[in-house]
Amino acid sequence: MSERDAPPGDPDPLRKLSALLSRLPGIGEKSALRLALSIVRADPEYKAVLAETIDTVRTTMRSCEICRDLSHAARCGICSDARRDRATICVVAHPQDRMAIERSGVFRGLYHVLHGVLDPLAGVGPAELQINTLLERLRDDTVTEVIVATSPNVEGDATALYISKIVSPLGVRVTRIASGLAVGGELEYADLSTLHRALEDRRPL
Numbered sequence: 001m002s003e004r005d006a007p008p009g010d011p012d013p014l015r016k017l018s019a020l021l022s023r024l025p026g027i028g029e030k031s032a033l034r035l036a037l038s039i040v041r042a043d044p045e046y047k048a049v050l051a052e053t054i055d056t057v058r059t060t061m062r063s064c065e066i067c068r069d070l071s072h073a074a075r076c077g078i079c080s081d082a083r084r085d086r087a088t089i090c091v092v093a094h095p096q097d098r099m100a101i102e103r104s105g106v107f108r109g110l111y112h113v114l115h116g117v118l119d120p121l122a123g124v125g126p127a128e129l130q131i132n133t134l135l136e137r138l139r140d141d142t143v144t145e146v147i148v149a150t151s152p153n154v155e156g157d158a159t160a161l162y163i164s165k166i167v168s169p170l171g172v173r174v175t176r177i178a179s180g181l182a183v184g185g186e187l188e189y190a191d192l193s194t195l196h197r198a199l200e201d202r203r204p205l
C-alpha cells in the first residue's frame, strides 16, 4: 500500500517501526531511524524471517517453570538436561548473566534467575524477585549448595547477603563467587578466565 492509498490517520509504517525501535535500551532516535531504514531496504527473505522470529518470540517465550530463566518450553534446556548436577544451584540476577556463566563452560549445575537485584531506592524488594521460587526448590534435600553470582556492587552484595540469610537456616551451603571481577563490574561483560576464577574461588557467605 503506497502512502497515498493509506487511510487517513494510519501512521506511516516506517515512522512507526522507527518509534518502536527507539523504545529499546541504548537505541536513540537516530539509530532507530537508521535501523528502520535498513529493515525496509533489506531483502524480502530477511524481512520475512525477522517478522516470523519476532512473532515466535512473542508467542513462545516464557519463564522456565523451575529456574525462571527465559525459555521457549515449559522447562528450559538446562533444567531438562539429566546430565546436569542437581545438587548445586547458581543464582544470577539476569538471563544474560546465566548465558555468560554458561559460555565459560565451568559450571555444570543448575541455575536460578532472580530477574533483578534488591534495590530499595528503586522499589525492588524480595517480593519483586524470584526468591520464593528459589526457596521452593530447596524444600527437598537435593540441593546442597547455592552459589550466589550477582555482580560485585552494592545491590549485588545486598542481594547475596539476603539470600544467605534466608537460605543458610535450611541447611544449604551458600557461597558467593569471588570478586575477581572489577568492583562494580557487570558479570555479563566478564571474560571467560575471570568468570572461571570467580566460580572456582567462591567463598562461604
Ligand SMILES: [Zn+2]
Residues within 6 Å of the ligand: 064, 065, 066, 067, 068, 069, 075, 076, 077, 078, 079, 080
Ligand atoms: Zn530452567
